[in-house]
Amino acid sequence: MQNIQKHMRFCSLASGSSGNCYYIEDSGYGILIDAGISTKNIKKRLKDIDVDINRLWGVLVTHNHYDHVASVGTLGEIYCIPIYSTQKILTGINEHHKITQKLYQNKRPINLGEAFQIGSFTITAFKVEHDTPECVGYYIETANSSLFIATDLGQMNDVAANYLTKAQNIVIEANYDEEMLLNGKYPLFLKQRILSNCGHMANHKTAQCLQQYFQAHWKNIFFCHLSKENNCPDAVLTCIKKALGTTPNALPILHVLPRTSAINPIEI
Ligand SMILES: [Zn+2]
Ligand SMILES: [Zn+2]
Structure with missing residues (x-):
């Protein structure tokens, strides 16, 4: 997969409370968003799509819940991959009782709302509401594409919505069916x-939220972090199609991400 291609490529390696890890690639640069599964699984799932873990340019971290950071210490210190997140989240990672490999050399603190560059990616972190001291989503642009990703959030806010409307591709949480959760x-x-x-x-x-901010330029919407107990792909798609069905423009392509396996990489 690490050939030069025109568009960004997206691959979900795992998505849900058992672990989150997403891979994007552009112009030969590959980065991960979160590393919440074992290093062994990351390595294997990357190898399956012809990516060498040693060629990663960075890991963007959304927050310090274990399902997002399980392997971050190992990737940072053993594999020497720069780990990007806010100072608060980086500190939270090192304070996490389940993380034995702490981060020392390869922490890269970033500021909310300030764009930074990794290879051909221009990346901006924005804050979302979630039950950690800090949780962020990312808006990622390349020459030909853009991606909004928010994996864990209690609600949409104005700043996040601004990136959601700008992006061509969206990764957004659809965690539970309310009735299934309540019952x-x-x-x-x-x-x-x-x-x-x-x-x-x-x-x-x-x-x-998608109905409210709907944009005709949206290409793909990936639904992530589905609950094992309280959701299923059919429930997500039925609900989304019902809401977006009333919009006048053609629908973007809807994808529901599997919890414990990787998808085939998709050009976005
Ligand atoms: Zn999570
Ligand atoms: Zn979380």
């Missing part, structure tokens, strides 16, 4: 946490 076996405190404005996005909330 499911999760304890009440957990249900309340998930339902709150700094928890996770329900299918109908994601649908509403």
Whole structure:
């Protein structure tokens, strides 16, 4: 996959509470967004798409929940891949009790709203509401494409919505079907946490948001971080199509990302 191609390529290696990891590539530069699965799995799933883990240019981290950072220390210190995130999130990673490999040399602190460059990517982090001290999404531009990614968020905010409307491609959370969650076996405190404005996005909330900010230039929408217990791809697509069905323009291509396996890379 590391040939020069015209468009950015996107590949989800894993998506959900058991681990998140997304790969993008442009003009021969490859980067990861989050590293919440084992290094072994990252290596293998990258190899399956002809990418050598040693050729990665960086990892962008969204927040310090374990399903996003499990392998970040190893990638940073053992594989010497620069790890980009806000200072608050980088500090949070090193304070995480489950992360034994801390980050020392390869931390790259970034500021919210300030664009920075990795190879041919221009990247801006923006804040989203989630139950960590800080959680960010990324707006990523290349010469021919752009991507909005927000994997864990309780609600949309104005700054994030601005990037959502600008982007040609979107990765956004569709975590749960509200009825499945309410009738499911999760304890009440957990249900309340998930339902709150700094928890996770329900299918109908994601649908509403896409309807509200709909753009005719959207090419692909990838739904990420589906709950194993409280969601299924059919529920996501039914809900989204119902909401976007009323929009006058042609629909973008809708993709539901699998929780524990990689997808075939898609040119975006
Ligand atoms: Zn998560
Ligand atoms: Zn999270």
